Amino acid sequence: MSKRMLGAAAAAVAAVALVASPAQADPVGTPTYRDIVVVGSDTTQTVMNGLSDAVLVGGVKVMGSYDARGSDNITTKAAGCTIPRPGSSGAGVTALVTSVEAGNNCVQVARSSSDNRANYAGKNLTYIPFAVDAMTYAVRSDSTVSKKLTTAQLKSIFNCTAPGVGTNFKPLLPQFGSGSRDFFLKQLGLPNTAAFTTTYPCVVDTDVNGQPIQEHVGTYLTDTKHILPYSIAVYASQIYGAAPAAQGKAVLATFNGVSPTILNTASTFKRDVYNVVPTPKLTDPTYDQVFTGADSVICTKTDVITQYGFGISPNCGNTQLVTPAS
Missing domain, CATH: 3.40.190 (D-Maltodextrin-Binding Protein; domain 2)
Known part of the structure; x- marks a missing residue:
């Protein structure tokens, strides 16, 4: 799939005006409980909420994105999965690791606005960029x-x-x-x-x-x-x-001489933002279809990504960022 570089998203901020209303803070509608529960970063919660509504597999919504702020607890599955609401990137990744290690299937993916892999050595996670x-x-x-x-x-x-x-x-x-x-x-x-x-x-x-x-x-x-x-x-x-x-x-502010009103390659503190997935899950056909590669469902939803003010990442879907072995 051909990729639009970040420069092509220079009007991303203006495109936000096309969004009529914010996506829901927590999943609503059917199915009530989604196969892929996403928690963590404040920064990417709204764009991931939007993508959760837009990403379909077999005509069904498979992702459920829960905001970093709201009620103290969230219920992510029909039974056994009422957990404290993760309120940050770090809390989201920690909740993911806890779920994997407990084997309770309560959380499948974490939102992270920084590459904090070094904090999770030995946890076998992959940080997949999806936007800038x-x-x-x-x-x-x-x-x-x-x-x-x-x-x-x-x-x-x-x-x-x-x-x-x-x-x-x-x-x-x-x-x-x-x-x-x-x-x-x-x-x-x-x-x-x-x-x-x-x-x-x-x-x-x-x-x-x-x-x-x-x-x-x-x-x-x-x-x-x-x-x-x-x-x-x-x-x-x-x-x-x-x-x-x-x-x-x-x-x-205009930082280092760069206007904040348009996201472009001149921005000094530019960053990829990530969905963190347990590395073994990447062999699952659904996870592969949704998250991995430039042709993944998320990476093809460029209209949704830019509507929330984010730029198009040339690294979208890259699965090479893995946590250290130990």
Whole structure:
């Protein structure tokens, strides 16, 4: 199958306006319980919800995608599968590993917005890219923080060395386990640890109530000096109604001189996003048809992918990214 490169998706953000309403937060309709249960990343939940409605095998929906936020628990199968709702990329992959090791068949696939394979050595997983996102940072529309920072400037803010950090700059991070947090800090050359905010005390990853900050929620920007990592695709989906509005007064910055309004190959913090599948499942005909190769059902649904603000990945369906053996 011929592939459209990311440059062909330059109008992806504008295409979001074509989506009349967001896909359901959790699966609805028939079948009630799907063969392939998908959990994890906030970043890709809406596009995977859309793909779950669009991907049919034998005329039947086979994927059920569950949001990272909502009720405390989700029920993914008719019996024995009421589990805590995984609220991030890391939580999603962990839930997948737990399901495989327990043999309970409650979770089949995890959404991940970062390549965090190193955290799951020996778990025999394959990270399959299916779309492209880019990250920038968000501030309030009335912010006193510059909307034109560079990587070096952003790093100095998040490692607490920038002049006036904590006063003129108040950096926020999503919770530990977030794939976007992992990707963002790695791009800045900073370690993504659970104790990050202890090492760098000017950074906050909880809200005023002490609850973990979720990915891509602009309403956390309550101070004109706040600065928060943000997905361009998710922001576009929020603005145009393909995802629940959560941007508040957030606006995206022009990062390293690149406009955030159009996703293109010039984006500095560009990334593939993934569906994580147990490697042995790739020999199953249904999984092969849905996930693997450029001719897979997901990879051919380019209209759905771009409607949610994501770019077309030249790596879509590639199955070479596997977890280390040990």
